[in-house]
Amino acid sequence: MTKKKLSLIPLSENPYNAETPLSALRYDLTPINLAYVRNHFDVPTIDKSEWSLEVAAGTNSFSISLTELQMLPTQTLTIVLECAGNGRKSMNPVPEGTAWEYGAISIVEFTGTALRNIFSDLEISKFIVEVGFHGADRGKVNGKGNESFIRSLPIDVALDSNTILAWEMNGQALTPDHGFPLRLVVPNWYAMASIKWLEKVELLTEPYKGYFQYDDYVYVDEQGPNQSDPVRHIRTRSLIISPSEGQALNKGEVKMAGIAWSGEGPLTQVEVSVDGGRIWSEADLEPKKSQYGVYHWSYTWQADEQGEYTLATRAKGSAGNSQPSIQIWNRKGYGNNGPHEVVVTVT
Ligand SMILES: Nc1nc2c(c(=O)[nH]1)N[C@H]1C(S)=C(S)[C@@H](COP(=O)(O)O)O[C@H]1N2
Ligand SMILES: [Mo]
Secondary structure, three states: OOOOOOOOEEEEOOOOEEEOOHHHHHOOOOOHHHOOEEOOOOOOOOOOOOOOEEEEOHHHOEEEOHHHHHOOOOEEEEEEEEOOOOOHHHOOOOOOOOOOOOOOEEEEEEEEEEHHHHHOOOOOOOOOOEEEEEEEEEEEEOOEEEEEEEEEEEHHHHOOOOOEEEEEEOOEEOOHHHOOOOEEEOOOEOHHHOOOOEEEEEEEOOOOOOHHHHHOOEEEOOOOOOOEEEOOEOOOEEEEEEOOOOOEEOOEEEEEEEEEEOOOOOEEEEEEEOOOOOOOEEOEEOOOOOOEOOEEEEEEEEEOOOEEEEEEEEEEEOOOOOOOOOOOOOOOOOOOOOOEEEEEEEO
């Protein structure tokens, strides 16, 4: 059998956006050349020798070089990086925005230092409510202006021991597409929080209300008309990796396999359906290999009759974080975690 060489699936060139091929998600780590890329603007050109991180903290402001950052205690985290728009294309009606299928996710390892380590000499006043993060990329938003990619985190999330400033991905220096030389990494949050090409960190006494915080990355009209809640933790999702969409299978035993993950709490069960979601059976669920990683599941399907089948999967959690049986629509197409469906034929 000849194996098709895997490659990223491009969605747009300027800015560059591309999805991970689902079959690459079977690996413990998604190889860098297969890890999805989500850019709002052109990738900024950054000269490493000139670069330093500006830390705006009023009269205590300072800047810190990459070498200085790398002298702080380092840690490595395997995380699920998932775009909040993952699965947007299968929403009905399809909302505006990049039409991601299900590959706006990667499982990657980041190495860096906890953000809070750069503040260790500083007493953070009780008036600081958020930390703002500025990317070096900029461009037009809705055809106008010259916006930067800026977002903020609540102070407790920013100072969590696992919120890191990362310079390596999968053991290599960050590539330009993934945020060279430094990006923020916020485990359990959708990846818009993990700001790439960081150039400035800012202690804030007021909540940040810029475009990418307040206008974008909100669930508009999801909980009712005129409701808009911020997009934060990764909603529970599961994917079928094998078999793949459109695959023709031979009658008999079919080994189904996939992954499941959640930024909202542990998972207890993954269920599989081979009849488009009418009857569900429990899959075998392996424990997670890392705190912020994925669960692998498998299921043996006895496919004895020819025909077309819609396979589906859904995951259950113990923290009120079970996947819904039907998708939840919102105007901007975020957080669609309805069951993943794959259509196959048995011959
Ligand atoms: N500076 C900056 N950071 C950014 C973005 C961006 O456009 N600019 N995109 C965000 C979004 S929406 C996602 S999903 C992730 C994608 O990270 P990746 O391209 O490394 O997969 O980066 C986030 N960080
Ligand atoms: Mo995203």
